[in-house]
Amino acid sequence: MVIAFLIIFMEVNVSTQKAEKDGKVDLATFYVGEALCGMDILKIQEINKNMEITSVPNSPDYVVGVLNMRGRIVTIIDVCKKLGLQKSDVTDTRRNIIVNSQSEYIGLLVDKVAEVVPAEWRKVTPPPSNVRGVQGKYFEGVYKKDNALIAILDIEEVLKEDSVS
Amino acid sequence: MLTDPETTDIYVQETNQTLAEIEQNLIILEDMGANIDMSLAKCVYHAMHVIRNGASLLSLSKMKELSQKIENVLGLICTNRLAPNPEVINILLQGIDRLYQLIDRIHSNDDMNIDEQSVLLTGLTSAVLPDDIKQSVTEVREIPLPDGKHVFQIPEFNLIQVLEQGKNIYILIIDLIKDVQKKNNTPFNFVRFIQQHGQIIDSVFDIQSVGTLEEQAFCSEEMPYFVLLASGFSDKQLAKVLELQSHQIKQVIIEVDDLIHPKTKQFQQDLTMSLSSQNRKTDHKNRIDILNALSCELKFAMNSLSYDALSLGKSRVQSVLNSLQNLLIQENYVLANHILWKIGRNIRDHAYQSNIQAKFYLECGLIKMDQRILFRLIDPLTDIIIQMIRHAQTNTTVQICLKMTTIDHMIHISISFIDPQVVKQETHLEFDIAEKKIHALNAEVKQSFELYTGINIVILIPQKVFIVPGYCVVIDDHHYIVPKFNIKECLTNLDSLKWRKEDSSIIFDHNEKRIRIVALSDNNLSYFKNKQSLIVCEVGNKRFGLATDSTDILEMDAVCQPLGKQLGSNPLIVANCLLDDGQIAFVLDMGFLLKNA
Numbered sequence: 093m094v095i096a097f098l099i100i101f102m103e104v105n106v107s108t109q110k111a112e113k114d115g116k117v118d119l120a121t122f123y124v125g126e127a128l129c130g131m132d133i134l135k136i137q138e139i140n141k142n143m144e145i146t147s148v149p150n151s152p153d154y155v156v157g158v159l160n161m162r163g164r165i166v167t168i169i170d171v172c173k174k175l176g177l178q179k180s181d182v183t184d185t186r187r188n189i190i191v192n193s194q195s196e197y198i199g200l201l202v203d204k205v206a207e208v209v210p211a212e213w214r215k216v217t218p219p220p221s222n223v224r225g226v227q228g229k230y231f232e233g234v235y236k237k238d239n240a241l242i243a244i245l246d247i248e249e250v251l252k253e254d255s256v257s
Numbered sequence: 258m259l260t261d262p263e264t265t266d267i268y269v270q271e272t273n274q275t276l277a278e279i280e281q282n283l284i285i286l287e288d289m290g291a292n293i294d295m296s297l298a299k300c301v302y303h304a305m306h307v308i309r310n311g312a313s314l315l316s317l318s319k320m321k322e323l324s325q326k327i328e329n330v331l332g333l334i335c336t337n338r339l340a341p342n343p344e345v346i347n348i349l350l351q352g353i354d355r356l357y358q359l360i361d362r363i364h365s366n367d368d369m370n371i372d373e374q375s376v377l378l379t380g381l382t383s384a385v386l387p388d389d390i391k392q393s394v395t396e397v398r399e400i401p402l403p404d405g406k407h408v409f410q411i412p413e414f415n416l417i418q419v420l421e422q423g424k425n426i427y428i429l430i431i432d433l434i435k436d437v438q439k440k441n442n443t444p445f446n447f448v449r450f451i452q453q454h455g456q457i458i459d460s461v462f463d464i465q466s467v468g469t470l471e472e473q474a475f476c477s478e479e480m481p482y483f484v485l486l487a488s489g490f491s492d493k494q495l496a497k498v499l500e501l502q503s504h505q506i507k508q509v510i511i512e513v514d515d516l517i518h519p520k521t522k523q524f525q526q527d528l529t530m531s532l533s534s535q536n537r538k539t540d541h542k543n544r545i546d547i548l549n550a551l552s553c554e555l556k557f558a559m560n561s562l563s564y565d566a567l568s569l570g571k572s573r574v575q576s577v578l579n580s581l582q583n584l585l586i587q588e589n590y591v592l593a594n595h596i597l598w599k600i601g602r603n604i605r606d607h608a609y610q611s612n613i614q615a616k617f618y619l620e621c622g623l624i625k626m627d628q629r630i631l632f633r634l635i636d637p638l639t640d641i642i643i644q645m646i647r648h649a650q651t652n653t654t655v656q657i658c659l660k661m662t663t664i665d666h667m668i669h670i671s672i673s674f675i676d677p678q679v680v681k682q683e684t685h686l687e688f689d690i691a692e693k694k695i696h697a698l699n700a701e702v703k704q705s706f707e708l709y710t711g712i713n714i715v716i717l718i719p720q721k722v723f724i725v726p727g728y729c730v731v732i733d734d735h736h737y738i739v740p741k742f743n744i745k746e747c748l749t750n751l752d753s754l755k756w757r758k759e760d761s762s763i764i765f766d767h768n769e770k771r772i773r774i775v776a777l778s779d780n781n782l783s784y785f786k787n788k789q790s791l792i793v794c795e796v797g798n799k800r801f802g803l804a805t806d807s808t809d810i811l812e813m814d815a816v817c818q819p820l821g822k823q824l825g826s827n828p829l830i831v832a833n834c835l836l837d838d839g840q841i842a843f844v845l846d847m848g849f850l851l852k853n854a
Contacts, residue, residue, distance in 0.1 A: 146841045149735060149777060150829040158821070158833060158841050163696030165833050165841060167821030196821055251823070 121206040121242055125177040127224045130242040137190040156201050168199040174250055175226045193251050211235045264445045268311045272360050275304050280353050281598050284605055287346040302331040310457045314448050320359050323371045326378040327352045332418050339385045343609055348377045400509055402483050409459050409485050419487035426487050426509040433480035454498055455488025547584055551577050589628050593621040593661055596631040603639040614654035615646050621661040629814045630698050637691035641714055644686045649679040670716040677711025693839040699816045725815045725844055730805040732777055736842035738815045743847040746793040747810055753786045765802055772802040775850045796851040
């Protein structure tokens, strides 16, 4: 009886996840270096341009520092460095995309925030092993919009501690 | 003068506590207006009297003088000759504030000026007295002591007050050796005991008679202490209850009325203080016992670690840590309203100075919080409430309520107007400085406005916080917290000639000792020669120096936030925290620094 219940529960759970991936998604898009990336807009807590970041001595090079976000100390990650891309010039268009990862707020420093693109999960293709020089494991998939390719970031994979490029 | 550290410590602790109670009760008396609660007024009067007697015993002349003057004004309130209106309470509160400062600098308080408070209080006292008594406030009556060497100098007004209550005035001649020490008593307790049987008007400790170690007089084993006591007891009754000989009690005949009943209320209060002192001693013993047990367990845990039972050793250390944290909670957690009432005082002062009517209600229930957090909440919460008052549009009294509740291990503080309509349009308050101070407590501030509920400020604070007592220093534009436990010495005005390089290490020579320096970044000699101060740290039994750019090293209780996962593997830093100005500081792991020394 218990086993039967568990099986039903697991099936429901899997089908829910599948439904989510089957449905529509609004992708917040942004540039990391030259690469156009995206993520589900619902994963974003806020986007800010607060660059009063305090560097942290003795920390990995992809950690830009920490930021006082209304009393909450948030670690800021340079996505460009984390993905192993060429470091781009510092510009006024840089923004911190704040996401909630495993109950912790983390800021992703990106070079420029672009538009919100409505997409359908069924049109998202699996990532190739290499996307513009970045390992495919960092992406959930690739979405084609007009002539552009949006690489959808797998946030948890990017933020994994051991996934240093 | 009785200046043994224990007596002074007890006096400081009790006086701070009593002053806080007096301060709260004065605000309550002010709120009552014409309907004075006489028992409360008398309670305040007697509390001030106890402070004054202690000051007299410890020969704290400024404390004694100022508390006497406050007591005089309180005496007038108790006898219905003065109404505790805002002006009167304001002057009394100024006097109380000065007493706080005096007690805070107890060892140097004779340097402090109390003229302003004295003038205001004396003026207040004489203003309400009939012309024939008015002069008595400043007139001093000399009462010679039986030894012929000393005199009591007492304002006549104080003598009139006790005589009006129908009391007799006595001089008690006490030998602190024979009557106190040899009976296994302490001077402080003995004075408390006397206070249970009368009102000490003044006291003199004859230090000259004691002499010095070189003098023969010292061998006479006498320590005369004279007390001028107003009491409802007869001299024989006093001799019996105080266990003194009849020749040790001399009645001073100035003006004698019939005996009245002894003051049971004062008796009860003094008894309560005596009991609280005993409880404190018991608590202290319990704490020592617990610390003793914990230190044993830690020693045995070291034993476990030494025979490679790493996991067992770690778990034993962890259990000691847990017990220490529980002990800290017991020590630091107090009822929130025992500290936050001070906001009411601040709001009252603001309203008085701004000539507006404002009422503050504090509803904390039985919620307990770390007192280090509570003390740091007073200023920012006061600032926020004053901002709210400034935005209120009303001709009547502005009423603000602060409610405290707990939800899911979080303390919720909600501040709102009792009548939300006093702010008629959507308003957003600016309180950046207060907000940053609250953030530094690892707390959140939210502000909302709704037409029917008005402005509502909500502050969320974790019920349990991790606080590191330490010192904040600046090194290479970064703020660091160095735990207090690891700091042994702080050297400033560094002599650049004392820096040198030895092999690959940087050394600073100080008092014929060489201090090996730990570098956080640069390791060049020229880099260190520009440093402003050097902190000598100790970890285990090893010492090293940490060069900083700070000229002032700020002592603080750092309320820590855990490190983010991306920084979890950083061995240099164990936590981070926010400073009152919004900057981020890192708590250093001194063990890691030592490893690199």
